[in-house]
């Protein structure tokens with residue numbers, strides 16, 4: 001139970017990778033706020049964790065990360081209910097929903113949609129939580145990026161660019177928050193089975209990965225639990241690829 005006495009906030013926690021991360025942080029002893037746009041699903045997600053882990057302390061919260069006021073309200077609700085935030089996992093993102101095609105055919109509205117959730121959403125969450133962490137002289141911010149950056153996933157250039165922008169945010173935030181005892185890192189998943197890809201797509205991508213298997217949300221848990229805890233206190237401004245081998249630093 002490496003995270004007892006910690007409070008974690010995971011965005012996009014109603015399903016997929018965010019749900020797996022929230023469940024793992026609970027299992028490590030943290031109190032966890034699960035935040036998501038989908039109010040009904042995030043309530044179900046918190047109940048599912050409690051069913052599986054009767055001692056789990058988790059709080060469902062509704063938020064639109066793309067909306068600064070909504071994010072500020074989420075931060076206030078979590079601090080009021082759980083007292084503090086030690087760990088922010090900024091995971092909420094859109095990718096399945098985005099139109100694909102050559103970059104010159106991507107409408108501006110679609111470009112802006114990708115950036116408003118994936119980039120501005122992460123910025124909004126970090127900006128809302130950082131002052132609270134500064135006041136407590138410590139914390140962990142973990143952005144969920146994507147191996148798409150290293151792969152140059154060109155059929156979704158808007159998605160890839162929206163995640164690549166997080167590198168700049170992560171580095172600048174790490175530099176400014178380091179003196180406050182706060183680390184900022186980024187975890188970049190490769191293709192992970194969260195229900196959007198066909199079995200054929202998953203298997204064919206898996207064949208070009210060093211590990212030759214399909215990635216699952218649980219593959220992200222270990223590194224996020226590590227980055228959330230005290231053992232990673234001298235690691236900041238780093239990208240860690242969790243993609244079964246392919247993208248190299």
Ligand SMILES: NC(=O)c1ccc[n+]([C@@H]2O[C@H](COP(=O)([O-])OP(=O)(O)OC[C@H]3O[C@@H](n4cnc5c(N)ncnc54)[C@H](O)[C@@H]3O)[C@@H](O)[C@H]2O)c1
Pocket residue numbers: 011012013014015016017018035036037038063064065066091092093094095096117121144145146147148188189190191192193194
């Ligand atoms: N699954 C993959 O292959 C993969 C690969 C690389 C990166 N990622 C990244 O990992 C993260 C999670 O991916 P996933 O596959 O679990 O996605 P998912 O679509 O299964 O789940 C995303 C969750 O985020 C929530 N969400 C979306 N927009 C939101 C908003 N504006 N405010 C609050 N919540 C919002 C959704 O309601 C959903 O519950 C995303 O940032 C994604 O870009 C995923």
